[in-house]
Amino acid sequence: MATALPLAPMSASGRPSRPSRPTPAPPAPPAPERHDIFRTLVESISDYAIFLLDTDGTITSWNRGAQRIKGYEASEIIGSHFSRFYPEDAIARGWPQKELELARRHGRIEDQGWRVRKDGTRFWANVVITALHDEAGEVIGFAKITRDNTELMQDAAKLRESDETFRLLVLNVKDYAIFMLDPHGRVVSWNAGAAQIKGYRSSEIVGRHFSVFYPPEDVAAGKPERLIQQAREHGSVEDEGWRVRKDGSLFWANVTLTAIYDEHRQLRGFAKVTRDMSERKRLEEVEASARRMKEFLATLAHELRNPLAPIYSATSIMERAPEDVSLVRANLGIVARQLRHLTRLVDDLLDVGRIAAGKLELRRSVLSIREVIAAAIEGSMPALEARAQRLDTQLDNVDFHVFGDLTRLAQVLQNLLINASKFSPEGTTITLRCQLSGRIGQISIADQGCGIAPESLSDVFNLFVQGAQPGQASTGGLGIGLSLCRSIIELHEGSITAASQGIGRGSTFSVRLPIVTDLRASTPPLLASSREGLNLLIVDDNRDAADSMGLLLQMAGHAVKVAYDGVTALRSVEDFTPDVALIDLAMPDMDGFELVRELRDYAHLHHTRFYALTGFGEPGIKEETARAGFDGHIVKPVDIDALAEILRPVRHQASP
Structure with a gap:
């Protein structure tokens, strides 16, 4: 196809005009490379x-x-x-x-x-x-x-120094248990005070729910969860009450629970500060006892005169009619009963005095709880039979063992059974139940008697407090029986509590005692002394996981270096020879497989044992880690007892 050409412009004469020459543009500079x-x-x-x-x-x-x-x-x-x-x-x-x-x-x-x-x-x-x-x-x-x-490093060093100072401060405080909980209430840190007050080592408690510190009745009532909810809603909550040590003994605790939030107001967990206030609690109780002393002295005079009056009358009758055999026999019976009552009052007073002076001796041995219960029942049956009451024993095939004084423990249960009989109508049933919960054995005695007012539940174990309700005839006694029971049980590192639905609805008294465990069990191998500690290298890009494991192993007496990547791990072994290296497999830039090959090239690491850390435990992965040069394979989350078993033979090899 032909292309149309533009026509040349015409001049006034009709001739084509000469086109003007365009002004040439300046040459463009060359484009830069x-x-x-x-x-x-x-x-x-x-x-x-x-x-x-x-x-x-x-x-x-x-x-x-x-x-x-x-x-x-x-x-x-x-x-x-x-x-x-x-x-x-x-x-x-x-x-x-x-x-x-x-x-x-x-x-x-x-x-x-x-x-x-x-x-x-x-x-x-x-x-x-x-x-x-x-x-x-x-x-x-x-x-x-x-x-x-340099400036960032110096700032970070100052921050680390500050954090480390604060961490060491918290870890070494011994008068307070200071530890962290995660948002679900599981323990994530543990200081020296917590170990001293509660009896658990860090390796035994980290990861467990904090409800383990509460008595069974508080756990059943949902108290731990309620405190967490209150701390979440109000920022913090303060509480006082009985708490349970590892060995099952109880102490009176003042607790502050504070919710911890990050900069985005996301809940990170809870800070828990606990102080053992048992001594203060005892002093308060002693002061309360002193305030009741005048009342007690009046009661003591009354109770001592009660048996003396019939004894005096009976002996006077026998003096006047010694030849009347039936009359003498009847009055001798009165004297014998009143003397037994008087003897019991005096014995109780002497026991209270011995306990106050710290001179009550316990003859301890390993006892079957059924043996203790049988002795208590034998001593209390005359009182129950005299009131036509029935004893229902529910032992549920439980026969745990305790370490204690048979006479004193039987005395406590016998006292509780006689009290149940005394404060219950004739012909009613008293129930004795025995249960086992973990490492705590519990014996409960429930009656269908007069009950206890809610405001009096906290006082029934105080010295010289008597159980008669207003308008109710006195049942006798000095008000020292339950106080004596509590003192004896606490000497056995146990606890005793009272519960009642109110006046006229019966009462339940529960005794909790730590049971005998395997005395041959040894200390977990992880917690070796520092002289038996190992040099450990932990490599994991998850800083929280690496730091927490490192801290736990340091507290177990090991020397630990932590690296968050492969390059830092390589640098760290230049002046540090680990006995064991725990290496995460899934790390950026240089994964665990590459790192272990690099570390194997260092001549001074030929005695080091390398373990792979991973979330996968399939046989194929284990074979791959073995081919890469790992001596073992540990599946996350790391079980501290399993890790202890791994470290035990290495520690023996490393020991001189």
Whole structure:
């Protein structure tokens, strides 16, 4: 197809006019090459030292940031080896060349550490070395980017020092139990005070729910969960009450529970501070007892005169009619009964005095609880039979053992059975139930009697308090029986409590005692003394997991180094020879498989045992870790007892 051409313009005469010559445009400057733009960009950067190395580590370029940070002019440093920037100790152990090898093998390496300026001063550097490849994939050199992080490092060091000081302060406080709970109430930290007050080692309690510290009746009533909810709603909550030690003994605790939130107001957990206030509680009770002393003295006079009056009358009758055998026999019976009552009052008074003076001796032995119950029933049956009452024993095939004094423990249960009989109508049933809950044995005695007012439940075990309700005839006694029972049970490291639905609805008294466990059981092997401790290396990019495991192992007496990546792990073994290295498999840049191969190249680590940490436990993964050079395979979450078994033979080998 022909293309139409534009017509030439016509002049006034009809002739085509001569076209005017256009003014030529000035020539455009040549477009800059792309690499020149990047070169200009790199050379103008002053916050980072950016330069190139050849395959041997010789410097081939130098930017403004390198001059500012390191102090060399380009003419002074190009052609020199980059190891000039490293301290002598790093050069001596071949670290600069090791960095190039790792960058060549993995494509890049990130490191941080001390570097040296031209004037000899040091700065803390963050370094990234990246391997450069040609089109054929061959390494042709390296790009090196360095940033001066000295100020950041110093700030971080100050923060770590502050955190470490605070951590050591908390860990070493012994008068208070200070520990953290996660949002669900599980223990995540443990200090020396917690170990001293509650009796648990860190390895025994971390990960368990804090309700283990509460008596069974508080757990059944949901008190631990209620306190957590109150702390969540109000920020903190304070409470006082009985708490349970590891050995089953109880102590009176003052507790503050505080909710901990992060900067986004997300709940991180709870801080729990507990103080053993048992001594204060005892002093308060002694003061309350002293206030009742006048009342007691009046009661004592009354109770002693009660048996003396019939004894005096009976003996007077026998003196006047000694020849009347039936009359003498009847009055002798009166004297015998009143003397038994008087003897019991005096014995109780003497026991209270011995306990107050700390002179009540216990003849302890390992006892079957059925043996204790049988002795108590034998002593209390006359009182029950006299009131036509029935005893229903519910032992549920339970026969645990306790370490205690048979006479004193039987005395406590007998006292509780006689009290149940005394405060219950004739012909009613008294129930004795025996149960086992973990390492605590419980014996409960329930009656269908007059009950206890709610406001009086906390006082019934106080000295000289009597159980008669207003308007009710006195049943006799000095008000020391239940106080004596509590003192005896506490000497056995147990507890005794009273419960009632109210006046006229019966009462239940419960005795809890720690049971005898296997006395041959040894201390868990993880908690070796410091002289038996191992050098342990933990490598895990999950900082919380690494730090918490490291702290736990330190508290067990081991020397621990923690690294959060492979490069830091390689640096750490230059001056630290671990007996055991625990290595996470799934880490960025250098995973656990690559790291263990690198560590196996260090001659001084030939005795080190390497264990893989992973969330997978399939046989295929275990075979792969074995091929990679691991001595064992540990599945997350790490079971501390299993870890102890792993460390035990290593510790024996490491011991001199």
